[in-house]
Structures are given as structure tokens and as C-alpha cells.
Amino acid sequence: MTMSALSRPGERDRPLIKFLEIDWVFCLLLCLIAGAGALIMYYVAGSSWTPWAAAHLVRYGIFFVAMIILAMFPLRVWFEVAYPVYVAGLLLLVGVELVGDVAKGAQRWLEIGPVRFQPSEIMKVGIVLALARFYHGVSAxxxxxxxxxxxxxxxIAAPTLLVAHQPDLGTAILIGATGVAIMVLAGLDWKLIAGGVVATLAALPPFIFFVLQEYQRKRILTFLSPEKDPSGDGYHxxxxKIALGSGGFLGKGLGLGSQSQLDYLPEKHTDFIFAALSEQLGFLGGATVLLIYVGVIFMALxxxxxxxxxxxxxxxxxxxATFALYVLINGAMVMGMAPVVGVPMPLLSYGGTVMMTVMIGFGxxxxxxxxxxxxxxxxxxxxL
Incomplete structure (x- = not known):
């Protein structure tokens, strides 16, 4: 280090100085996304704060404070906990395989006393920390x-395969893609990148037809032609698409979207909340929210x-990269450009576990x- 860190304004140990060094514009953008989510939840619940909007805001407030506290921790602390968090996440995923709760045909949850959680959410942070620490000590x-x-x-492969076996294809894709993204950012040779892309494309057909479970295969085939089963797998x-298109440019107005208000739109407060937002606020509202996401991604980079x-x-x-993949996969999913894989829109969708993961990451x-x-x-x- 050419200059003492203590002589730099961003590295003084005084908590107030560190507090002021936080990027508050970045924090404001996060608040706008969470606020937009609460607004839509309020109206899709029939202009009621319950059961979603109030809980969403309370959770966000708690995790926002946690994010600010985590921002004060020196990078050395994050560095030291990187491998322990990864190993703990991996062991918990093995625990899911052995004694995890089964719900809706999937074994994704662990119960420890009164706490019920998805270890795959821990791994989303763990894989980032562990790979960042690994590459920190590897030459270019x-x-x-x-x-x-x-x-x-x-x-990367160990947690990805464990999560895929639960099965949770959406989260497995997120973990695997995030890990690969870090390898690329660390300086992976472009020839290996090109070879990996070709190998992945070649492996897709046999993977779809011989590895995926029947319902997962039907989701992909339905995505290609949802009209063949409009009341079944193609319904979502x-x-x-109807909700997105019916909103037009300016939208039908808050609380006036027929798809979300009449419950035609499934999971309108979670996976498909962006469709509900676009129906009520139109292309202009949806594009504005996406631009805020772009701003968050740009500022983080x-x-x-x-x-x-x-x-x-x-x-x-x-x-x-994890945050951007959330936005990309969910956006493509609600627009009919990708299969339905159960990936929410971060901070906009209702749900505590994903919000916790995102806010810890932003910490x-x-x-x-x-x-x-x-x-x-x-x-x-x-x-070691």
C-alpha cells in the first residue's frame, strides 16, 4: 500500500466517516425498487397493506439496516468468513438431501428449531465469497x-448439482452462472470461454431429454409453444403476456389491472409481480423500473x-452478477422469452429469503x- 489507509478519507476508523462514505444514491435506488414492489402488492391485494405490502416493507427495513451495518465491516472480515460460509452452506445442502422438508414435490428446506430456511440462499453468497477469496491469491x-x-x-459444481437435485433448477442456474461469471471476470482465457459455450450448447438437448425431470422438461417445451396447453402448463x-400487453404505454392505472385484480395472473406478488406492475403502470412504468435496475447494476460495477x-x-x-441474473431470468420469464423456473424479481417480489440474500450481498x-x-x-x- 503506497499510502496509509488511515490517511484516506474512505478508510478512517471513525464510524461516522465510514457511514458518510456509503453510496447513498445507490441505497436510494434500492429503496425505490422495494417501494415499487410494496406499491404493487398493496393494489393487487385489493388496496390493502395485508398480507403482502406491509410485511414486504418491514422486511426491507430490517435488511436495509443490516446492509448498512455490514457495510461497516472491513473487507478483511468478509475475507476471513468466505470459506467458512461456503463450507457451512455446502454442509447444509447435504443436510437438505438427508433430512430436508419436502413441499410441492421439492426437498429444499431445513428446519432447525423454530427456524425454517433454504440453504441454497446461503450458497448464493457463499459461492461469491469463496471464489473471490480463491482468486485473490491466484496469479493472473x-x-x-x-x-x-x-x-x-x-x-461451483458441488452446490450447483446439490441444488439441482432438490430440484430447484432456477437457483441451480443462478449459482452455476454466478460462479462462471466470477471465473470470467478473474481473467479466464477466451478460448476456454468459447469452448465452454460450445460444450454447453451441445449438452443442452441430451440434458433436457435425459436428465431433467418430466415436469421440468414440460416447462421448457411449453415455453416454446404455450398455446398448446393454455389452461395447463402454458397458463402462467x-x-x-396478456398482462404485459394490456397495460399499453401508460397502463390501466393503479388497482385497475384486470389480470392481477381478477386473479388471472398467477403468483402476482412474487414471480410475476413485474407483469402486474406493467399492466397497471404500462410500458413506461415497467421501463422505468428496469432502468432503476440498470442503474443499480452500473453503480455496483x-x-x-x-x-x-x-x-x-x-x-x-x-x-x-447474481443480481443481474435475477433480473434477466425473471424479466425473460414474465415476457415469455424463457421457461418458468421460479426466479423472483429481486427486491420487487415478495419473499424474505431472496431479499435477505440480495441485501447481504449489497452489504x-x-x-x-x-x-x-x-x-x-x-x-x-x-x-487451506
């Missing part, structure tokens, strides 16, 4: 192409690029901003 040449790459591949996509720590850069970029992003002049020192990027 080794990150580009070496036998060292087998370690991050195994780190068709109703979502800018924070990542300004960090002096390789761990901070990769960790923040990995969190941003790391803001910590990278506050401690952007810190340099985390370490040895080799092994699992």
Missing part, C-alpha cells in the same frame, strides 16, 4: 489457464472497479465502497 496467469482452475470448477406464460483489493473487486462483481458491495482503499493480503488462493 494461473487464473487465465492452469490446472488450478479445476478447484473453482469443483467449488400466456397470462403474463463501478464500485467494484474502484476497489484496490482484488477480493473486493471480484466479490462485488460476483454479487452484481459486501457497500463495504467495498467504504473500504475501497484497503488491500487484503493473503497467501496462495487454496482452500
Amino acid at each position: 496467469e494461473s487464473a487465465r489457464f492452469s490446472w488450478w482452475l479445476l478447484i473453482p470448477l469443483a467449488m 406464460i400466456l397470462q403474463s 463501478r464500485i467494484a472497479s474502484a476497489s484496490h483489493s482484488h477480493f473486493g473487486r471480484l466479490g462485488s462483481a460476483g454479487v452484481t 459486501l458491495v457497500l463495504s467495498t465502497r467504504v473500504h475501497r482503499y484497503s488491500e487484503v493480503t493473503s497467501g496462495r488462493g487454496s482452500l
Whole structure:
């Protein structure tokens, strides 16, 4: 470090200075998304704060405070907990396989006393932290192409396969894609990237027809032609398209969307809340929300690029990749451009576990901003 961190305005130990170093414009954008979600939940519930809108705002308030507290933690703390969080998440996923609760044909939950949670949510953060720590100690040449790459591949494959077996294809895709994104950002050779893309495309047909379960295969085939089963597997996509299209440019008005108000639109407060928003606020409202998402992603990437720590850069970029994948997959899903895989729109959709994961991740992003002049020192990027 060429200059003492304490001489930098963003690295003084005084809590007030750290508090002021938080990017409050970034926080405002997050609040706008959560607020828009609460607004739509209020109207799709028949102009009622219950059962969704009030709970959504309370959860967001709690996690927002938690995010600010996490932003104060030095990057060294995040670095030290990276592998323990990953290992704990992996062990909990194994626990799901052994003693997890089964609901709606899927085994995704664990109960520890009064607490019921999805360990896959922990792994969304764990994979980012663990890979960021691993690559922090690996040379640029080794990150580009070496036998060292087998370690991050195994780190990605283990949780991805465990989550896919639950089965939770949407979350498995998120974990796997986030891990690959971090490998690419760490400097993976473009020839390996191209080869991986070709291999993935070649493996898709046999994967769909011989690996996926019957209902998952039907979802993909229905996505290609939802009109063939309009009252069955194609119902979600068709109703979502109707809601999006009927909103027009300015929308039908808050509380006036027929698809969401008359309960034609399924999961209108969770997976398909963006369709409900677009029906009521139109193309203009939907585009505005998407632009806010773009602003969040752009600002998070800018924070990542300004960090002096390789761990901070990769960790923040990995969190941003997860967030962007949420938006991309859900947006494509509600527009009929991707199969329905149960991925919510982050912060906009109702649900505590996904919101918790996103806000913890953004705690790391803001910590990278506050401690952007810190340099985390370490040895080799092994699992030791």
C-alpha cells in the first residue's frame, strides 16, 4: 500500500466517516425498487397493506439496516468468513438431501428449531465469497489457464448439482452462472470461454431429454409453444403476456389491472409481480423500473472497479452478477422469452429469503465502497 489507509478519507476508523462514505444514491435506488414492489402488492391485494405490502416493507427495513451495518465491516472480515460460509452452506445442502422438508414435490428446506430456511440462499453468497477469496491469491496467469482452475470448477459444481437435485433448477442456474461469471471476470482465457459455450450448447438437448425431470422438461417445451396447453402448463406464460400487453404505454392505472385484480395472473406478488406492475403502470412504468435496475447494476460495477483489493473487486462483481441474473431470468420469464423456473424479481417480489440474500450481498458491495482503499493480503488462493 503506497499510502496509509488511515490517511484516506474512505478508510478512517471513525464510524461516522465510514457511514458518510456509503453510496447513498445507490441505497436510494434500492429503496425505490422495494417501494415499487410494496406499491404493487398493496393494489393487487385489493388496496390493502395485508398480507403482502406491509410485511414486504418491514422486511426491507430490517435488511436495509443490516446492509448498512455490514457495510461497516472491513473487507478483511468478509475475507476471513468466505470459506467458512461456503463450507457451512455446502454442509447444509447435504443436510437438505438427508433430512430436508419436502413441499410441492421439492426437498429444499431445513428446519432447525423454530427456524425454517433454504440453504441454497446461503450458497448464493457463499459461492461469491469463496471464489473471490480463491482468486485473490491466484496469479493472473494461473487464473487465465492452469490446472488450478479445476478447484473453482469443483467449488461451483458441488452446490450447483446439490441444488439441482432438490430440484430447484432456477437457483441451480443462478449459482452455476454466478460462479462462471466470477471465473470470467478473474481473467479466464477466451478460448476456454468459447469452448465452454460450445460444450454447453451441445449438452443442452441430451440434458433436457435425459436428465431433467418430466415436469421440468414440460416447462421448457411449453415455453416454446404455450398455446398448446393454455389452461395447463402454458397458463402462467400466456397470462403474463396478456398482462404485459394490456397495460399499453401508460397502463390501466393503479388497482385497475384486470389480470392481477381478477386473479388471472398467477403468483402476482412474487414471480410475476413485474407483469402486474406493467399492466397497471404500462410500458413506461415497467421501463422505468428496469432502468432503476440498470442503474443499480452500473453503480455496483463501478464500485467494484474502484476497489484496490482484488477480493473486493471480484466479490462485488460476483454479487452484481447474481443480481443481474435475477433480473434477466425473471424479466425473460414474465415476457415469455424463457421457461418458468421460479426466479423472483429481486427486491420487487415478495419473499424474505431472496431479499435477505440480495441485501447481504449489497452489504459486501457497500463495504467495498467504504473500504475501497484497503488491500487484503493473503497467501496462495487454496482452500487451506
